[in-house]
Amino acid sequence: MTSTLEPGTPALHAGLSQAQLHELYYFMRLTRSIEEKLVNLYRQTKVIGGLFRSLGQEADAVGSAYALDKGDILSPLIRNLGSMLVKGATPVEVLRQYMAKAESPTRGRELNIHFNDLERGFLGQISHLGDMVAVMAGVTLSFRMRREARVGLVYVGDGAMSTGAFHEGINFAAVQRLPLVIVAENNGYAYSTPMHKQTAVAELVEKAAGYGVRGAQADGNDVLAVYEVTKEAVERARAGGGVTLIELMTYRRKGHAEHDNQSYVTKEELEAWAAKDPLDRYARHLTEGGRATAAELAAIDARVTAEIDTAVALCENEPLPEPATALDGVLAEPPKAELEWYRRLDG
Amino acid sequence: MAEVTYLEALRDGLAEEMARDERVFILGEDVGAYGGAFKVTEGFQKRFGEERVIDTPISEVAIVGAAAGAAHMGLRPVCEMQFIDFLSCAYSILTNYVATARYRAGLKTPMVIRGPSGGYVRGGPFHSQNPEAAYLHTPGLKMVAPATARDAKGLIKAAIRDEDPVLYFEHKYLYRRIKEDLPDGEEILTPIGQAKVVREGKDLSIITWSAMLWKSLEAAEQLEKTDGLSVEVVDLRTLLPLDDAAIVATVKKTNRVLIAHEDTRTGGVAGEITARINELCFEWLDAPVKRVCAHDVPLPYAPTLEDFVLPQTDDLVRAARWVAAY
Ligand SMILES: Cc1ncc(C[n+]2csc(CCOP(=O)(O)OP(=O)(O)O)c2C)c(N)n1
Numbered sequence: 175m176t177s178t179l180e181p182g183t184p185a186l187h188a189g190l191s192q193a194q195l196h197e198l199y200y201f202m203r204l205t206r207s208i209e210e211k212l213v214n215l216y217r218q219t220k221v222i223g224g225l226f227r228s229l230g231q232e233a234d235a236v237g238s239a240y241a242l243d244k245g246d247i248l249s250p251l252i253r254n255l256g257s258m259l260v261k262g263a264t265p266v267e268v269l270r271q272y273m274a275k276a277e278s279p280t281r282g283r284e285l286n287i288h289f290n291d292l293e294r295g296f297l298g299q300i301s302h303l304g305d306m307v308a309v310m311a312g313v314t315l316s317f318r319m320r321r322e323a324r325v326g327l328v329y330v331g332d333g334a335m336s337t338g339a340f341h342e343g344i345n346f347a348a349v350q351r352l353p354l355v356i357v358a359e360n361n362g363y364a365y366s367t368p369m370h371k372q373t374a375v376a377e378l379v380e381k382a383a384g385y386g387v388r389g390a391q392a393d394g395n396d397v398l399a400v401y402e403v404t405k406e407a408v409e410r411a412r413a414g415g416g417v418t419l420i421e422l423m424t425y426r427r428k429g430h431a432e433h434d435n436q437s438y439v440t441k442e443e444l445e446a447w448a449a450k451d452p453l454d455r456y457a458r459h460l461t462e463g464g465r466a467t468a469a470e471l472a473a474i475d476a477r478v479t480a481e482i483d484t485a486v487a488l489c490e491n492e493p494l495p496e497p498a499t500a501l502d503g504v505l506a507e508p509p510k511a512e513l514e515w516y517r518r519l520d521g
Numbered sequence: 522m523a524e525v526t527y528l529e530a531l532r533d534g535l536a537e538e539m540a541r542d543e544r545v546f547i548l549g550e551d552v553g554a555y556g557g558a559f560k561v562t563e564g565f566q567k568r569f570g571e572e573r574v575i576d577t578p579i580s581e582v583a584i585v586g587a588a589a590g591a592a593h594m595g596l597r598p599v600c601e602m603q604f605i606d607f608l609s610c611a612y613s614i615l616t617n618y619v620a621t622a623r624y625r626a627g628l629k630t631p632m633v634i635r636g637p638s639g640g641y642v643r644g645g646p647f648h649s650q651n652p653e654a655a656y657l658h659t660p661g662l663k664m665v666a667p668a669t670a671r672d673a674k675g676l677i678k679a680a681i682r683d684e685d686p687v688l689y690f691e692h693k694y695l696y697r698r699i700k701e702d703l704p705d706g707e708e709i710l711t712p713i714g715q716a717k718v719v720r721e722g723k724d725l726s727i728i729t730w731s732a733m734l735w736k737s738l739e740a741a742e743q744l745e746k747t748d749g750l751s752v753e754v755v756d757l758r759t760l761l762p763l764d765d766a767a768i769v770a771t772v773k774k775t776n777r778v779l780i781a782h783e784d785t786r787t788g789g790v791a792g793e794i795t796a797r798i799n800e801l802c803f804e805w806l807d808a809p810v811k812r813v814c815a816h817d818v819p820l821p822y823a824p825t826l827e828d829f830v831l832p833q834t835d836d837l838v839r840a841a842r843w844v845a846a847y
Pocket residue numbers: 251253301302303330331332333334335337359361363364365426430550579581603604607610
């Protein structure tokens with residue numbers, strides 16, 4: 175398992191420039207701060223539905239997405255806000271989604287980070303776990319059919335790997351040797367269910383052999399290790415080397431969603447993983463390795479805060495969607511009959 | 522007497538059947554120590570043991586298939602879908618394997634699949650579904666959808682004792698909003714296949730089930746006050762098999778019918794009920810049968826959109842006036 179941040183290991187910078195190293199920090203900080211702001215908004219009941227956190231998993235999302243090029247497409251899960259930000263999703267889009275605003279990317283139709291932009295390179299999930307693996311097989315199939323040197327990346331949780339859709343999707347991608355990277359986020363739990371009740375293998379990467387794909391593993395709380403392991407898989411896929419299943423070892427430090435008090439985990443476990451916080455570790459790595467000064471990181475933090483404040487101010491008081499806008503867009507042809515049916519209730 | 526919520530009534534019903542019959546066991550995602558996403562099985566694992574309250578992987582096909590196999594062998598499994606929206610993942614094994622087992626192979630498959638359904642909770646397109654229409658068309662299944670705490674308990678108990686596979690759709694909006702005094706010590710069993718007249722009336726009938734029962738009752742009160750209309754409200758409770766006798770009886774009594782359901786309109790259960798009314802008692806109608814249901818769109822998340830798409834009390838009132846005035 176690759177890890178670069180442990181004491182005693184030489185400082186690796188994965189071929190990244192100083193500006194890129196700083197950018198990784200920026201995206202991780204942005205992810206965390208947006209979610210913290212969302213917690214505030216949630217407590218003020220401004221977030222309409224549930225709130226999902228990726229606390230402690232920011233490196234896994236950001237480092238993996240950072241390994242993609244422009245033109246590559248990823249499909250995020252609920253804990254991959256960071257991946258979407260790397261691909262160009264903006265704080266205001268995320269805030270609008272959570273608050274179901276008329277101007278949100280889905281115009282109030284879908285929740286949280288379930289939204290797309292194929293141009294920027296992210297294909298939003300649906301709730302039904304595992305489905306996106308099969309869908310991303312199709313996305314990458316299109317790359318190959320058109321002889322485009324593009325790569326797809328799809329995230330899957332330790333829990334979602336138990337679905338039939340995951341199995342069928344990865345198997346198809348494997349047989350076709352598609353340019354697809356599958357990132358299995360081992361964060362210890364699926365809702366309350368620990369991994370040993372989810373699968374009889376000790377490590378998710380063991381499953382790679384069963385599908386005949388390459389397996390790799392990295393410390394998911396080490397953003398550079400995540401970047402490196404993903405970069406290698408992405409380049410291999412781009413060169414026609416087929417699917418890699420990457421297992422990132424990390425931990426979900428909050429409940430499944432904001433309502434879940436995590437009664438099923440121990441304080442010790444939480445504390446142990448808090449000590450491995452990916453942002454703290456990376457900040458230390460950068461400053462101790464002479465790649466950033468504390469002042470530079472503080473400036474990034476301030477920039478993040480300012481960006482989020484601006485985004486909140488922009489959208490907080492925006493209206494919700496107009497009711498009747500619910501009806502358009504089910505099919506390419508506008509379903510006029512729907513509105514007429516509704517009016518007919520009046521007689 | 523003890524006042525219990527809809528959710529507690531369901532929980533009590535499950536617990537009573539587990540205590541009464543050791544063949545009953547529960548399987549689903551996070552149902553064990555955690556007690557389920559909505560805490561329906563809270564405390565069950567401690568009380569009944571890990572063997573009878575099984576945390577499964579996220580594998581709806583395995584849950585439904587394993588339940589069927591265990592049922593063939595004489596056990597009485599109760600499957601929990603974390604949200605009923607995920608039952609669609611097991612659509613094939615449920616409709617092809619489970620539903621046909623008795624007919625094609627003489628296999629007994631007494632099992633229950635239950636889970637939270639329904640909207641009005643800002644759950645978006647994948648945590649709000651009302652899936653009854655998807656299964657209405659499948660011979661070999663039974664389907665119930667309680668609206669009251671008493672029936673939440675009575676129907677889960679009846680479903681567990683039934684000899685055939687029963688889909689039990691509980692409504693998450695009602696979980697903690699509906700309360701009722703239920704007598705301690707009385708065995709509550711709601712017969713599957715029997716509707717109930719919840720409010721007597723003579724001018725017009727609303728046929729409905731699940732959360733829409735409460736909106737229908739609200740509309741009925743309002744219509745009585747503002748329009749002097751006497752509205753009968755029938756809670757179907759069971760959707761498969763439909764209680765034709767109860768439907769015919771209310772048609773013959775009021776001669777005017779409104780069918781209200783939360784699911785989308787096209788291919789919804791209201792269409793089937795309307796067809797049966799046509800076949801069984803058309804000549805008793807004084808007005809066309811009218812439907813109040815959701816618009817034909819995936820259920821959107823924003824409150825303004827969800828409230829528009831789902832049927833509301835006002836929609837019922839307007840439609841009822843139209844039927845009454847026809
Ligand atoms: C097919 C399906 N079944 C059940 C659910 C309900 N559900 C949502 S998230 C979740 C746990 C997911 O765990 P994991 O895949 O490990 O992802 P994590 O939340 O840990 O990131 C469950 C059971 C679902 N979304 N889809």
